[in-house]
Amino acid sequence: MQNVITALRVLEEVSARQPIGVGELARLLGLPKSTVQRSLRTLHEAGWIRPAGGEVTRWQVTSKALQVARRTELGLRDAAVPVMEELRQRTGETIHLMVPEGEAVVLIERLETDKPLRIVLPLGIRLPLHASANGKAVLAHLGRRPDELPAYTETTITDARALRAELEAVRARGYADNRGEWRADIAAVASAILGPDGAPIASLSVSTPASRMTEDLRGQYGKLVTQAAGTLTDSLG
Amino acid sequence: MQNVITALRVLEEVSARQPIGVGELARLLGLPKSTVQRSLRTLHEAGWIRPAGGEVTRWQVTSKALQVARRTELGLRDAAVPVMEELRQRTGETIHLMVPEGEAVVLIERLETDKPLRIVLPLGIRLPLHASANGKAVLAHLGRRPDELPAYTETTITDARALRAELEAVRARGYADNRGEWRADIAAVASAILGPDGAPIASLSVSTPASRMTEDLRGQYGKLVTQAAGTLTDSLG
DNA sequence: CCCTCTGTGCCATGTCACGGCACACCGTGC
DNA sequence: GCACGGTGTGCCGTGACATGGCACAGAGGG
Numbered sequence: 001m002q003n004v005i006t007a008l009r010v011l012e013e014v015s016a017r018q019p020i021g022v023g024e025l026a027r028l029l030g031l032p033k034s035t036v037q038r039s040l041r042t043l044h045e046a047g048w049i050r051p052a053g054g055e056v057t058r059w060q061v062t063s064k065a066l067q068v069a070r071r072t073e074l075g076l077r078d079a080a081v082p083v084m085e086e087l088r089q090r091t092g093e094t095i096h097l098m099v100p101e102g103e104a105v106v107l108i109e110r111l112e113t114d115k116p117l118r119i120v121l122p123l124g125i126r127l128p129l130h131a132s133a134n135g136k137a138v139l140a141h142l143g144r145r146p147d148e149l150p151a152y153t154e155t156t157i158t159d160a161r162a163l164r165a166e167l168e169a170v171r172a173r174g175y176a177d178n179r180g181e182w183r184a185d186i187a188a189v190a191s192a193i194l195g196p197d198g199a200p201i202a203s204l205s206v207s208t209p210a211s212r213m214t215e216d217l218r219g220q221y222g223k224l225v226t227q228a229a230g231t232l233t234d235s236l237g
Numbered sequence: 238m239q240n241v242i243t244a245l246r247v248l249e250e251v252s253a254r255q256p257i258g259v260g261e262l263a264r265l266l267g268l269p270k271s272t273v274q275r276s277l278r279t280l281h282e283a284g285w286i287r288p289a290g291g292e293v294t295r296w297q298v299t300s301k302a303l304q305v306a307r308r309t310e311l312g313l314r315d316a317a318v319p320v321m322e323e324l325r326q327r328t329g330e331t332i333h334l335m336v337p338e339g340e341a342v343v344l345i346e347r348l349e350t351d352k353p354l355r356i357v358l359p360l361g362i363r364l365p366l367h368a369s370a371n372g373k374a375v376l377a378h379l380g381r382r383p384d385e386l387p388a389y390t391e392t393t394i395t396d397a398r399a400l401r402a403e404l405e406a407v408r409a410r411g412y413a414d415n416r417g418e419w420r421a422d423i424a425a426v427a428s429a430i431l432g433p434d435g436a437p438i439a440s441l442s443v444s445t446p447a448s449r450m451t452e453d454l455r456g457q458y459g460k461l462v463t464q465a466a467g468t469l470t471d472s473l474g
Numbered sequence: 475c476c477c478t479c480t481g482t483g484c485c486a487t488g489t490c491a492c493g494g495c496a497c498a499c500c501g502t503g504c
Numbered sequence: 505g506c507a508c509g510g511t512g513t514g515c516c517g518t519g520a521c522a523t524g525g526c527a528c529a530g531a532g533g534g
Contacts (some may be wrong), residue, residue: 007238032493037512042241045242046246065306066345069361070306101287106300122308258481
């Protein structure tokens with residue numbers, strides 16, 4: 001079903017660059033214009049995109065994707081948001097909710113701090129398992145280990161033995177931390193939300209600029225995030 | 238591109254009933270099992286669904302849809318959330334952000350009240366233009382009118398002339414209200430967020446159980462929601 | 475041991491997606 | 505004014521590939 005693959009590629013490209021027209025899409029995707037236009041008509045017919053209005057035909061995605069997306073983690077999100085709000089109130093910092101997916105964790109919800117210097121990550125972003133607080137929190141309760149450990153900064157853990165030891169510490173402590181391992185100026189603490197079978201289904205984190213995260217605060221936030229994740233683990237059981 | 242249509246139907250069905258298997262899907266969609274399975278394999282290959290794990294193969298959607306969905310109204314959402322938070326703090330009630338789409342308004346973000354009796358609508362839900370506060374707020378700034386005015390409750394406006402008068406009042410007042418016109422026990426006030434050309438691009442609302450919405454509160458919330466929507470209209474200009 | 479579920483795999487048929495090409499339109503620049 | 509580079513759209517012969525019937529493996533249940 002080659003055409004389905006191309007249609008979905010077109011859809012993703014539209015979502016990334018909307019509003020956008022046939023020609024530009026064809027160039028970006030390296031596909032013949034006819035093929036792209038057929039995909040666009042079909043996606044339109046299926047209700048996933050709509051013309052943006054104006055004399056030249058530009059396309060944008062409809063809320064269909066939102067309807068599909070939100071039915072997914074909806075229960076989790078609904079349960080998590082109140083807990084996240086309390087956590088933000090207590091810490092005053094940005095709270096992230098991420099879920100494991102393949103070789104990464106995906107950001108599905110966030111609450112930002114009101115401080116002027118803040119972490120802002122787009123929803124849907126994927127972070128590496130071994131170089132993010134949420135990733136390590138998840139990894140600590142996961143059987144498998146990442147195959148590769150690419151370095152992002154000087155502090156990224158790239159040694160498998162060191163990672164193993166770190167994950168052991170995470171399990172003992174209840175929460176994972178990140179000391180500029182993905183971006184040098186971002187610090188975070190995170191704790192996993194576990195399903196009834198003990199498998200990690202999500203993770204909560206408190207993220208701050210590295211300059212604000214003192215050792216003292218790291219401990220405080222770590223306790224709070226562990227407690228919040230524990231609440232969610234219990235409420236989902 | 239019939240197969241794209243069917244593949245997308247399969248995707249939607251998976252998202253609605255996940256985790257779900259081939260056989261049940263085929264029955265629900267009225268399609269041959271082979272066709273459904275080919276669609277599933279293709280969607281999997283494209284990264285939109287994944288096997289749920291377990292001995293029988295069940296499917297669920299990945300975060301791909303979230304990534305596509307969230308790039309859509311992302312700028313709007315990011316601008317709106319802080320304003321929505323302030324609005325919730327001032328009113329203590331549930332705040333909704335909706336965008337017009339076709340003959341409806343679609344819920345793209347919400348902040349819930351902490352009161353025990355609260356309105357909970359799923360993200361992505363579509364409400365009728367003529368029978369919701371957000372719908373009427375949008376309609377008041379839209380050239381076109383709905384073709385049909387189906388009744389949902391006893392107070393739904395079903396007469397075109399009455400609707401016209403109502404929308405005139407909305408424009409004069411700055412906000413629209415809903416007196417149990419969609420669900421008898423839900424009340425709301427809403428105000429439109431306008432683009433630079435004066436066209437409505439979204440709408441903010443405060444929703445409460447009908448039992449809590451006194452005339453006095455309706456006026457207060459109306460002012461607040463109008464002010465919040467105005468802030469967003471300005472900040473997007 | 476049959477029967478009915480589940481998911482998966484094969485394959486002949488003929489539909490329909492492919493993609494080259496042409497066209498209409500709109501500016502810009504020589 | 506004409507060529508040229510853009511835009512979006514439409515047509516159509518070829519052959520790839522989606523279709524869907526059918527068969528099979530395995531798991532429970534009666």
